[in-house]
Amino acid sequence: MNEKVGQVTRRNAVAWLLRAGAGAGVAAFAALAARRPAGDRMVWQLDPRKCIQCGRCETACVLQPSAVKCVHGYVMCGYCKLCFGYFKPDAARLDEAAENQTCPTGAIRRQFVEDPYFEYHIDEPLCTACGLCVKGCTNFGNGSLYLQVRHDRCVNCNTCRIAETCPSQAFTRVPASQPYLLKEKLV
Amino acid sequence: MIQILIKRLSGLTVWLFPLGAAANSRFPRPQFDSGHTVPQATHPAFEALVPAWADVLILAVALGISVWLVRRVRSRRWILALSVACLAWFGFVKHGCICPVGSVQNVAVAAWSGGGLPWFVAALFALPLLTALLFGRVFCGAVCPLGALQDLFIVKPQRMPRALDAVLRLIPLVVLSVGLVYAVNGAGYLICRADPFVGFFRRSAPLPMLLTGMAVLLVGLVVARPYCRYFCPYGVLLEGCARLAWKRVDVTGRDCINCRLCAGTCPVDAIAVPRAALSDAARVRQFRRFVVMLALVPLLIAGCAGAGWLSGAFVAKAHPDVVLVNRLTAATAADEDLYPEIEAFKRTGQSRAWAEARAADTVERFRKGCAGAGAFIGLVMALRLLGLTRLQRRSLHEADRLRCVACGRCFAACPKNRE
Numbered sequence: 001m002n003e004k005v006g007q008v009t010r011r012n013a014v015a016w017l018l019r020a021g022a023g024a025g026v027a028a029f030a031a032l033a034a035r036r037p038a039g040d041r042m043v044w045q046l047d048p049r050k051c052i053q054c055g056r057c058e059t060a061c062v063l064q065p066s067a068v069k070c071v072h073g074y075v076m077c078g079y080c081k082l083c084f085g086y087f088k089p090d091a092a093r094l095d096e097a098a099e100n101q102t103c104p105t106g107a108i109r110r111q112f113v114e115d116p117y118f119e120y121h122i123d124e125p126l127c128t129a130c131g132l133c134v135k136g137c138t139n140f141g142n143g144s145l146y147l148q149v150r151h152d153r154c155v156n157c158n159t160c161r162i163a164e165t166c167p168s169q170a171f172t173r174v175p176a177s178q179p180y181l182l183k184e185k186l187v
Numbered sequence: 188m189i190q191i192l193i194k195r196l197s198g199l200t201v202w203l204f205p206l207g208a209a210a211n212s213r214f215p216r217p218q219f220d221s222g223h224t225v226p227q228a229t230h231p232a233f234e235a236l237v238p239a240w241a242d243v244l245i246l247a248v249a250l251g252i253s254v255w256l257v258r259r260v261r262s263r264r265w266i267l268a269l270s271v272a273c274l275a276w277f278g279f280v281k282h283g284c285i286c287p288v289g290s291v292q293n294v295a296v297a298a299w300s301g302g303g304l305p306w307f308v309a310a311l312f313a314l315p316l317l318t319a320l321l322f323g324r325v326f327c328g329a330v331c332p333l334g335a336l337q338d339l340f341i342v343k344p345q346r347m348p349r350a351l352d353a354v355l356r357l358i359p360l361v362v363l364s365v366g367l368v369y370a371v372n373g374a375g376y377l378i379c380r381a382d383p384f385v386g387f388f389r390r391s392a393p394l395p396m397l398l399t400g401m402a403v404l405l406v407g408l409v410v411a412r413p414y415c416r417y418f419c420p421y422g423v424l425l426e427g428c429a430r431l432a433w434k435r436v437d438v439t440g441r442d443c444i445n446c447r448l449c450a451g452t453c454p455v456d457a458i459a460v461p462r463a464a465l466s467d468a469a470r471v472r473q474f475r476r477f478v479v480m481l482a483l484v485p486l487l488i489a490g491c492a493g494a495g496w497l498s499g500a501f502v503a504k505a506h507p508d509v510v511l512v513n514r515l516t517a518a519t520a521a522d523e524d525l526y527p528e529i530e531a532f533k534r535t536g537q538s539r540a541w542a543e544a545r546a547a548d549t550v551e552r553f554r555k556g557c558a559g560a561g562a563f564i565g566l567v568m569a570l571r572l573l574g575l576t577r578l579q580r581r582s583l584h585e586a587d588r589l590r591c592v593a594c595g596r597c598f599a600a601c602p603k604n605r606e
Contacts, residue, residue: 015433022431023320026313026317029298029313030309030312033294033297033309034297036301037306038303038304038305041239042305052527055527056527062389074225074226074228113219114219114223117223142213150231155389156233157284158284158289159376164375167528182228
């Protein structure tokens with residue numbers, strides 16, 4: 001089967017047409033998708049107003065411990081002596097003993113300011129994002145403790161495992177230039 | 188102290204009112220006599236390792252080098268070196284995200300819903316496909332970190348039985364089409380979730396993911412590149428482009444002497460062996476088969492679309508709307524606070540009928556999507572069946588455009604290359 005020169009040319013032409021068509025298709029599809037450009041990069045963040053402190057941030061993240069941490073919006077804090085984020089509801093004594101603290105890892109540091117006020121600091125490396133303190137503070141206090149994705153830890157997965165399992169769909173993509181949804185600025 | 192306690196417990200009554208409105212005024216911030224100043228919380232900024240344009244540039248350069256190595260240098264050793272470098276960079280340094288395989292979903296979601304998409308994600312999606320249109324699947328061989336990792340684990344590759352191979356090669360079609368149905372309907376990125384290796388790249392993963400990754404690598408000792416061949420959804424698109432490729436991977440730049448050494452060394456069974464011209468009787472038989480299969484095409488497409496429609500409700504179970512309704516159905520008054528979905532739903536103040544209507548709507552969308560996915564799978568199956576009846580004759584050994592991942596093992600095996 002010797003192929004004639006003319007046939008070869010026609011074949012080549014058809015092949016190039018198909019190829020160009022497919023290339024244009026891929027390019028057009030990509031361009032259609034990017035017709036509304038989303039800035040430089042998008043990163044994951046959780047909206048503390050939607051968060052119900054279910055505790056999945058601690059367990060669902062691909063990182064162990066989670067890239068989510070508790071943060072403290074000091075300007076919202078009431079500096080309470082009886083802090084519902086710090087103390088267990090059934091705390092026997094209001095002191096720093098581990099059995100009286102909500103935080104299972106003792107990641108909240110309490111610092112005396114003046115009677116009757118205390119300042120609370122998060123020891124971030126210890127925090128596991130279980131959200132117990134956030135629950136106490138949100139339900140009974142000012143809600144100044146809340147969870148945020150920390151961008152020194154988050155590896156910015158294409159699909160966030162916590163976002164997929166978040167019951168209140170509090171996770172969204174935000175522009176990398178403003179990667180936090182800080183409660184004290186949102187409320 | 189008791190006074191304080193009573194004051195705090197009165198917060199309970201506040202809690203019964205809608206949150207948010209009362210939340211930040213329960214305990215006003217004190218005026219400190221000691222002059223204590225309220226500290227400012229600091230939040231680490233997001234720092235990309237390299238800017239977005241550099242990500243695209245690095246991918247483009249890696250693809251360019253890969254093409255050059257496969258077509259000009261023709262050295263397995265250098266292709267391996269490039270693949271290890273790409274594994275280190277795209278995998279262990281960049282943690283695997285965002286990769287062209289996963290970008291399919293971002294691009295599809297953005298194209299479908301019109302939401303925003305960073306331009307560089309579109310570029311990451313398109314570059315390997317455009318390269319495949321010209322030079323075949325050179326992305327798979329040396330650039331893709333998933334492929335590179337599996338390539339290192341090829342020890343004693345076995346030839347896959349053709350029938351098993353044909354069946355397993357349907358899986359990527361399912362993963363791609365169902366993954367896109369998931370993504371555009373807002374049920375998360377299935378393709379990323381099913382990535383077995385990204386846990387290694389992050390050096391932190393849930394145990395099932397690590398075990399799956401290890402299992403895939405272990406299978407890869409005897410079945411070369413199992414993820415690439417029998418799972419990778421991007422491979423479907425790359426195959427489609429490689430089918431039209433301008434240049435296929437040449438085993439040898441010189442004349443093939445049909446020594447069969449390349450076929451023996453190819454780990455992914457990608458060397459097409461010579462086929463004699465068919466006798467006239469065989470041609471007639473083959474043509475009859477072609478006609479019969481052509482008649483079967485609509486049946487196949489309709490059947491697969493129907494199966495997709497039926498499986499829609501099952502596939503939709505991963506969608507949060509449907510999860511919520513299933514939770515509401517499963518929960519009793521006693522144990523419903525075990526389900527955070529129900530708590531979150533209660534706060535929205537919507538009725539159960541509203542949630543059920545929303546879930547029914549979602550299931551309907553999934554049915555349609557899965558029917559479409561089924562039709563696509565049926566169409567590809569039909570085309571593959573029709574491809575079996577081709578009359579093309581082949582006199583020399585050559586790389587199959589679809590299966591060849593340009594790993595370059597055959598270059599070293601070919602005696603003509605050593606001359």
